[in-house]
Amino acid sequence: MPIKKILYSSLLLLFAFGAFDARAQHPPFFEGLLIDTTYLEMHTLPLKLVKYSYGKPNVNFLVVHDNEDTGVKAAFEYIRFSGGSVVDSQYGDVRNYSFRYQGIPYQIDPNKIYSDYGAMSGLEHYGAVHEDVIADLRTAANMILDFYAGKKPQYLFTLHNNTDGAFGIASYLKGYELELVADSLHINFNMDPDDMILVTDLKLYNRIKKENVNVVLQSKDAADDGSLSLYAMQQNIPYINVEVQHGHQLVNLQLIEIAVKALKETYPELFKPR
Numbered sequence: 001m002p003i004k005k006i007l008y009s010s011l012l013l014l015f016a017f018g019a020f021d022a023r024a025q026h027p028p029f030f031e032g033l034l035i036d037t038t039y040l041e042m043h044t045l046p047l048k049l050v051k052y053s054y055g056k057p058n059v060n061f062l063v064v065h066d067n068e069d070t071g072v073k074a075a076f077e078y079i080r081f082s083g084g085s086v087v088d089s090q091y092g093d094v095r096n097y098s099f100r101y102q103g104i105p106y107q108i109d110p111n112k113i114y115s116d117y118g119a120m121s122g123l124e125h126y127g128a129v130h131e132d133v134i135a136d137l138r139t140a141a142n143m144i145l146d147f148y149a150g151k152k153p154q155y156l157f158t159l160h161n162n163t164d165g166a167f168g169i170a171s172y173l174k175g176y177e178l179e180l181v182a183d184s185l186h187i188n189f190n191m192d193p194d195d196m197i198l199v200t201d202l203k204l205y206n207r208i209k210k211e212n213v214n215v216v217l218q219s220k221d222a223a224d225d226g227s228l229s230l231y232a233m234q235q236n237i238p239y240i241n242v243e244v245q246h247g248h249q250l251v252n253l254q255l256i257e258i259a260v261k262a263l264k265e266t267y268p269e270l271f272k273p274r
Helices: 069-082 116-126 131-149 202-209 228-234 249-266
Strands: 004-013 034-042 045-054 060-063 084-090 097-101 104-108 156-162 182-186 196-199 215-218 239-245
Touching: 034 131, 045 069, 045 097, 045 131, 060 069, 060 131, 069 084, 069 156, 069 239, 069 249, 084 131, 097 131, 104 116, 116 131, 156 228, 156 249, 182 202, 196 202, 196 249, 202 215, 202 249, 215 228, 228 239, 239 249
Parallel strands: 060 084, 060 156, 156 239, 196 215
Antiparallel strands: 004 034, 034 045, 045 084, 097 104, 182 215, 196 239
8 A cells, every 4th residue: 555645634723731742742832832733654654744833934844753852842942932833753753764565574764765766775775675665755755845845845944863973073074974975064173073054055054154063065966865955955955954962952952043044144035925
């Protein structure tokens, strides 16, 4: 059975604190929060996309990994005071999609599904590959983008978290795993190397670099890994990823504010009232 959008999208309004069981959700709810939910079905994996909106329209954030909640909480703090929305992917508080198709288990990083080749290699990394599964993952990717901001987003602003010392700006240095992914990077040696911003746009990179924070400009020659950053670059969509270590919520919020300011100053036309 191919992936499908099931049942409905629901729109709810929290009129008061505690209207829902916060233990079943990632972010801390607050009064006046709008919740729009879409349910997808990836074979044996139920996938829920939840858009939390508050206040006047502003920046829209996207979280693709269900176990990276520091970014969600930081984005909630941002929209609580400045307005905007957060799309949170919920599928079991884990990093990868895991499901069965025709009795065979499949697994993939959900940030590897935004190209055919990325979906194929992402599945292959963990085991089984099937053309039907690749097609279904690509359908899911399109549904996620559509729920986030329509058929073709004007920009993509993602939030990711990492673990201490496992991944950071040093990963893009010459001789390290991701050296070919980076065109340029700016390092503030007073920052935790796990806390950084990645962009695909030179103008954004130069603007953020002025803030003296860790920032990477993705190379136009980066290999296709199916990630949203590669998709955005191929589609000429401005892309920002704020990436911090789990638990660094204050730094996460600070980098979000820096990146939002850079995005608005670099592309003011994206935020003009319509």
